[in-house]
Amino acid sequence: MIDMTRFAGQKCGTLLNKLLDDSISEHLGIKLVTPLTVVLVFLLLLSVPVAGYRLLFGIGAASNLNDSWPWGLWIGFDVLGGVAMAAGAFMIAGAVYILNLKKYKCIARAAILNAFFGYLLAAISITLDVGRSFVIWHPLVMWQVNSVMFIVALHLVLYLSTLATESSPMVLEKIGWERGLNAVHRIMVGAVMFGVALSLLHQSSLGANYLIVPGKLSPLWYNKQLPYMFLVSALMMGFSMVSFETILTSKVFKHDVPHDVLVGLSKGILYTGTFYFFFKMYELLTGPGLALVFDDNLEGMMWLIEMAVGVVLPVFLLALPSVRRDKEKMFAADILVVFGVLFNRLNVSIFGVARYATRAGGDYFPSIMEFTLTIGMIAFAVLGFKLCAKYLPLFPDHQESAHPPGTASAAAPRAPE
Amino acid sequence: MTVSRRKFLKIVASSGGALVASGVPLAPQAQARVSTVLPPQATGLLYDATLCVGCKACMVNCKTQNSVPGGALYKSGWPMPPYENGDIKLNNGIWDAPRELSGKTLNIIKVYKNGSAEVKDRAINGYAFFKQQCLHCVSPACVSVCPAGAFRKDPVNGAVYYLADRCIGCRYCQLACPFGVPRYEWDSAWPEVRKCQLCRHRQAEGKIAACAEACPTGATIFGKVLDLREEAKRRQALRPGDEYPFPIQKVGARETTLRPIAHYTDGIYGLVEAGGTQNLMLSGVPFELLGFGRNIAKYDLPRLTWAYIAKIPWVFLGVFVGGTAIYKMTHRNDKEG
Numbered sequence: 001m002i003d004m005t006r007f008a009g010q011k012c013g014t015l016l017n018k019l020l021d022d023s024i025s026e027h028l029g030i031k032l033v034t035p036l037t038v039v040l041v042f043l044l045l046l047s048v049p050v051a052g053y054r055l056l057f058g059i060g061a062a063s064n065l066n067d068s069w070p071w072g073l074w075i076g077f078d079v080l081g082g083v084a085m086a087a088g089a090f091m092i093a094g095a096v097y098i099l100n101l102k103k104y105k106c107i108a109r110a111a112i113l114n115a116f117f118g119y120l121l122a123a124i125s126i127t128l129d130v131g132r133s134f135v136i137w138h139p140l141v142m143w144q145v146n147s148v149m150f151i152v153a154l155h156l157v158l159y160l161s162t163l164a165t166e167s168s169p170m171v172l173e174k175i176g177w178e179r180g181l182n183a184v185h186r187i188m189v190g191a192v193m194f195g196v197a198l199s200l201l202h203q204s205s206l207g208a209n210y211l212i213v214p215g216k217l218s219p220l221w222y223n224k225q226l227p228y229m230f231l232v233s234a235l236m237m238g239f240s241m242v243s244f245e246t247i248l249t250s251k252v253f254k255h256d257v258p259h260d261v262l263v264g265l266s267k268g269i270l271y272t273g274t275f276y277f278f279f280k281m282y283e284l285l286t287g288p289g290l291a292l293v294f295d296d297n298l299e300g301m302m303w304l305i306e307m308a309v310g311v312v313l314p315v316f317l318l319a320l321p322s323v324r325r326d327k328e329k330m331f332a333a334d335i336l337v338v339f340g341v342l343f344n345r346l347n348v349s350i351f352g353v354a355r356y357a358t359r360a361g362g363d364y365f366p367s368i369m370e371f372t373l374t375i376g377m378i379a380f381a382v383l384g385f386k387l388c389a390k391y392l393p394l395f396p397d398h399q400e401s402a403h404p405p406g407t408a409s410a411a412a413p414r415a416p417e
Numbered sequence: 418m419t420v421s422r423r424k425f426l427k428i429v430a431s432s433g434g435a436l437v438a439s440g441v442p443l444a445p446q447a448q449a450r451v452s453t454v455l456p457p458q459a460t461g462l463l464y465d466a467t468l469c470v471g472c473k474a475c476m477v478n479c480k481t482q483n484s485v486p487g488g489a490l491y492k493s494g495w496p497m498p499p500y501e502n503g504d505i506k507l508n509n510g511i512w513d514a515p516r517e518l519s520g521k522t523l524n525i526i527k528v529y530k531n532g533s534a535e536v537k538d539r540a541i542n543g544y545a546f547f548k549q550q551c552l553h554c555v556s557p558a559c560v561s562v563c564p565a566g567a568f569r570k571d572p573v574n575g576a577v578y579y580l581a582d583r584c585i586g587c588r589y590c591q592l593a594c595p596f597g598v599p600r601y602e603w604d605s606a607w608p609e610v611r612k613c614q615l616c617r618h619r620q621a622e623g624k625i626a627a628c629a630e631a632c633p634t635g636a637t638i639f640g641k642v643l644d645l646r647e648e649a650k651r652r653q654a655l656r657p658g659d660e661y662p663f664p665i666q667k668v669g670a671r672e673t674t675l676r677p678i679a680h681y682t683d684g685i686y687g688l689v690e691a692g693g694t695q696n697l698m699l700s701g702v703p704f705e706l707l708g709f710g711r712n713i714a715k716y717d718l719p720r721l722t723w724a725y726i727a728k729i730p731w732v733f734l735g736v737f738v739g740g741t742a743i744y745k746m747t748h749r750n751d752k753e754g
Contacts, residue, residue: 059586060603067600068518070588100738100747131586131608133599138585139564146451148722149564149589151729189744197736201729208725211559212593215712227725311741360597361517 002023018175022390028253030390037386042378047376050369061281061403062369068362071129073370076349080127080206081342084230087119088240088245090192090199091268093166097192103261107172109394110249111242116163117381123156125377148208149239155202162195164384170392203234210348215406216356218299219288219349233341239335244307249332255395266318266330269337273315280307302343302351310340314341452720453644454569459575460620461553461695462629463645465516465652466707467538467545467679468636468663471526475628479613480513487618489523489579489611520602523613524550524628529707538679545700547694547707548637550628551598551613551751552687552694556717559599567610572743575642575695576615579636584610585626595691595713615695629666642695649685649697652678661711690731692717718734 001396004020005013009089027416056063065072073319092111127133139153165184207230210217218386243265246257261357284290314336323329350364357364388394439448484498485488503514514534515522518644527533527549532542539545557577567583568590571574577597586608590599602608616626624630629639648668655661655681679701685697686698690713705711 005714008464025552031613056606058606058608060601060605060608065519065588065605067591068597070591080562094740098744098747099746100751126587130583131588133586136585142565142583144721145726146561146719147564147589148726149587151564151726153564193740196740197733200736201732208722209589211725212718212723213595214714214718215595215710216592216722224699224721224724255728256453265467 015175019171021390024174024393025253025390027036028255028389028395030253030386032386032390036305037383039195040383042382043372043379044376047373047379052377053369054128054373055133057201059129062367064364064367064370066362066364067373068357068360071349072364073350073366073374074125074129075116076346077342078374079122079129080345080349082118082122082125082377082381083202084234084341084345085239085338086115086122087199087203087234087301089163089166089236090113090234090237090241093192096198097189098196101260103264106257106395107242107246107261109167110245112163112166113170113385113388113394114241114245116160116162116167119156119160119163120384121377121381124380126156128214128373129173148205148211150203152202152209155198155205159195159198159202162198165191165235166195170310170388170394171201173393174391188208204228204231207348213353216353217348218294219357220284220299220303221344221352223287224347225283227281229283231275231342232272232279236269236272236276236311236337237341239272240266240334243269243330244330244334244338247334249328249389249395250327253389253395262327262330264326265354266324266333270315270318271336272316273311275339277311277315279306280311286383298354299347302347306340306343306347309336310343311337314340434533440468442737443581446452448574448592450550450723451556453717455693456571456573457643458573458574459555459642459644459695460614460615460640461575461698462626462637462639463506463649463668464476464548464637465635465649465663466545466547466700466702467681467697468634468676469526469548470634470636471528472633473526474654475548476515476524476526477513477524478627478631482524482582482616482630483523484615487621488616489614492609501551501667517548518600518612519600520604520611521606522600524548524612527708529702531706540682540702540706543702545699545702545707546636548698549630549726550696550707551577551615552572552596552696553574553613553615554689554691554717555693555695556691556719558593558595558691558718561719561722562589562593564589571617574615574617574620577612578617579610579612581609586610591720592602595718625667632666633716635663635665635674638664638666638668642697644720645669645697646685646688649699650746652699653685657681667699689715691715 003013004016007013059065063072063074089112092104092108095104096108105394115312126138130136139150140157144150162285167187169181172184178211204227208227210222210226211224243262246262248263249255250257284293293303314333317323317329317333322334423712455754461530480490480498480500482488484495485491485670489597490499494503496585500510500513501515501519501521502508502510503516505514508514516527525548527547529545531540531544534544536543537545553576555569557570557573560570562579563587564587565583567577567580569580571578572582588601589611590610591601601611616624616746618627619627625639629637632638638645645668649733651728657678661678662675665672665674681699682701683703685692686704686709687696700707
């Protein structure tokens with residue numbers, strides 16, 4: 001390892017040395033230079049000039065959006081999808097810190113970090129999506145409480161800070177700043193509760209954004225319960241994303257998670273998925289009716305794919321005990337759910353409004369630059385997660401899990417009682 | 418590290434208190450939600466498609482009059498009104514040829530044609546002109562959805578106007594508008610949302626909307642919304658073929674043109690659409706054929722999102738109270754040990 005004190009001075013160098021000390025993750029065997037990482041770095045670098053071009057020449061020049069299609073891939077996938085993918089954090093954090101379910105403690109940090117990158121992805125994308133990126137802070141000072149978008153903006157900022165707070169013990173532990181660590185632990189439960197409230201609202205308010213378009217969004221997706229549908233599907237997504245990411249990291253890093261954690265997550269998907277299915281069916285049958293699905297149109301097809309592949313199939317699979325015994329099969333079910341919920345977000349934001357937008361004379365297919373940035377953002381999230389896994393104590397080892405909950409580190413002194 | 422229960426409760430209580438405090442502005446009482454009542458002095462336009470001859474004088478005057486400081490199309494540094502070439506070859510800005518409402522066009526006259534297009538204002542084998550522009554909702558969706566308050570409704574004349582300095586460019590207004598009116602300057606690096614602002618800058622000078630001023634036939638007239646509603650109802654009540662002195666430029670104007678009443682269909686557009694609009698329309702062919710969709714809600718749209726927003730303080734309260742209770746229950750045994 002390079003000794004940073006030679007370049008950055010004694011104080012800074014020591015700090016950097018501590019941060020860049022990867023002995024903490026030696027047991028995980030993370031290699032930084034792999035073919036996949038190289039590709040991801042390449043994709044991330046590709047998105048940098050796109051972001052620059054977008055900022056210099058405007059949203060119209062960079063995207064294929066138009067007056068009939070004000071929102072496209074960046075909102076549909078990066079923002080709606082990215083935020084939904086981040087739902088796991090508040091659920092796991094709530095389970096560990098409030099419900100005191102100790103067995104999930106081993107995945108809490110990874111889930112929170114995962115969400116942090118999900119939200120960061122969403123935040124960067126929406127910053128580039130708005131036409132006047134440099135004044136995106138306006139809603140924070142120019143309150144307009146009638147606007148769901150204002151709520152979304154406020155929550156995005158607050159929740160990103162909350163996630164950063166929840167993740168900070170990893171960094172503080174690493175650099176050994178015990179007073180800071182202590183302070184964070186003291187507010188941790190409050191921060192978790194704040195995060196739970198913000199997430200419940202944030203996930204649902206993305207759906208609430210669409211409450212105002214009864215005439216534009218297809219009735220297959222539009223109904224008054226849209227916020228709650230977004231919330232329930234985000235819960236489903238949260239379970240499966242955490243499960244997916246846990247199994248994935250256990251595959252690529254040398255690290256193992258107790259099987260009953262995965263089973264617990266699978267049951268979570270099972271219950272929320274079943275509820276979601278009946279919720280969707282109830283709204284369909286009491287709303288536009290089943291006939292609309294089989295009406296031989298694009299929307300019906302999309303609805304069917306979303307429900308069959310993303311909800312019914314994984315719920316059915318996870319209901320089988322044989323699937324819940326097998327990590328690989330659970331992994332497959334997780335991927336189906338993640339796909340299904342992402343597809344739902346694209347359906348609401350793009351396919352569901354396509355009929356209206358097309359009639360209004362607009363055509364939309366994302367531009368190369370829109371795709372490049374979206375892919376670059378995904379690469380950014382994966383890379384960021386990997387770097388954190390290498391340099392931060394992301395997976396508390398067995399030594400630590402012996403301590404009571406609320407005790408993230410053996411180094412932290414006990415508060416006087 | 419453990420936190421004593423008393424200390425923990427203190428932390429939760431203080432953060433919860435801060436939250437409730439910060440949540441206060443979210444409470445319904447603190448900031449009035451978008452009004453659903455028409456301002457008594459509200460002004461608007463009545464467009465009678467049966468009088469329109471498609472001369473587009475309104476479009477010309479709209480673009481000219483709004484390209485001056487204060488106008489809805491004004492941008493410093495633009496030497497002339499933003500003309501469009503309409504993708505027509507050889508039209509290098511020689512004449513204005515907008516195809517749609519756009520970031521450069523706030524008001525457009527279009528033609529409906531069917532079959533042989535012989536008779537005016539007939540749905541089958543006929544033709545009709547129609548006008549697209551902002552209808553100035555009584556309870557505008559764009560005002561309610563804007564996260565930075567860039568869209569406002571004038572409390573006196575009710576014009577829905579735009580403050581570019583606030584806009585972040587999220588384009589939620591475009592999504593939310595049931596009529597698809599707000600347009601974006603897609604060709605700009607620092608774009609604005611553009612739409613008709615009912616010549617608010619001219620109204621401030623005591624003038625009427627530019628389109629009504631330019632209309633030679635009285636197809637577009639300006640006036641108080643309440644008067645316009647009366648006028649529209651009066652025309653509808655008359656029998657087709659009856660002679661009627663149609664006012665020019667303004668409702669109740671002395672200058673009129675005597676013409677037979679056409680056959681109106683479909684009622685008055687703008688009385689109930691999206692909770693009512695300040696601009697009203699009359700037509701000889703069904704509005705749906707003119708691109709004014711049937712599925713537009715007959716109530717104020719902001720109420721849909723407000724129903725959700727009003728619940729937010731309760732979610733915070735519920736999570737903190739419920740979360741604290743659960744925390745105490747689940748951590749009871751840990752603390753003893």
